[in-house]
Amino acid sequence: MLTAVDGRGFVLFAPYILPESGRFRLLVREPSGSLREVERSEAVQGYLAIGFDPPQGGGVRFVGSTSLPKTLDEALQSRARALLSFFRARLGTSRDVRIVVAYRQASDRSRPSQYRGDVTPNGFALIRITGGEADGDIVLRYVQLLAHELFHLWNAPRDDLPDQEAWLHEGSADYFSWIAIAQLWPQQIDLAGRVEHALRDCATLLRGRALSELSAGDAMQVRYPCGAVINWIADAGIRGETSARSSGLAIWAQTLRATGPHRRYSTSDFMDNVRQKGPKTAALIQLLVNGHGLERWYRITRELSAMGADVRAGPPTPFAIRSAAIRPLVLSACGEIWGLGEDHDAIFALAPPTCAGFASQTFVRRIDGVELGSDPQAAYERVAVACTRRESLDLLLEDDGGSRHERIVCSVAADQPEPDLRVGRSKP
Ligand SMILES: [Zn+2]
16 A cells, blocks of 8 residues: 655555545645645545655656665656657657656665566556566667556546456557567567467467357456457457558557547447457457467467468477367366476466375376377377367376376366477478
């Protein structure tokens, strides 16, 4: 609720102290010593600066803790100004912006830096940094956080949006923060690498499911990667369909402009604007939001590539095949799966501790005598057949307690492995 800003004062998240009804009086002591009464309409808007200069009008006001190292202070200020003018030029003006950086040195300097940011509807961005080990990329990572948060000054989410649509805000803040950095400081970001990472994460997490049908928990888990992918599809597709006369940022500008000062826009407003400029692009996004099946990843990459994007889908990697073999077995045994990982050619599953078969990190070595490490395709095919027939399979498992056999009846359908998605450049 209160964040100390060393040497300046505090930042109060005012909505937390507002009673739902009844009388309310909030007095804030100004740096001059006088008291200022804060109206409910102001307090409900988010952060308030207490004890230091209330940010004035006229563009950007940047205040850092007095302990914020000078080089970092200067770097963040100049980057923030450049980012704001980049977004302003493309999204239209926003009101005055207040950026407060609350910095403190970590007590244990060998720990990595920690940082997070929040934006409230009154145009206030609070960046909290606990400075730990300094490494070469640290300024860049702060700048990425800054760019993401500053984009939220424009795309502030409505609090009544369902979790299944959280991708709209988080994904756009991520994707357009990369775009801004790539245009302002091209040497400092591997844009294709970022998009590829998001695309692979989204495909692995979403697989054949529709975004709109995910549980709230799953929707929140995929909102960053799948949201960035959708905004990238919008950007690349619209550029292709309009011969670069329009872009993803132009779609956002239009969405924000049409919805007035309260910015009450919804996912369907965004989609309507995409559809108007790029009907094919909108159809590809719909495939992720409402469509099903792994085939759509091939279609999305094929059509985007025809529109000029540098993307392709290749045959599944061995890890994707091993994952597709194990997933239905763990789901059958445990009801849910927490994760899959690999160590060289060995693959392990993580499941809830209540699941006897996979209670701790468990490697799956063989399925019905087939080595999963050396012959993933044959193992996957066995699983796919057994799952169709609801048959049991003999697994050779290995965990901290050694190796053991386990028989599991497969009771859920096996998904196909997802394709190997590549963006921008060839990899070995
Ligand atoms: Zn965010």
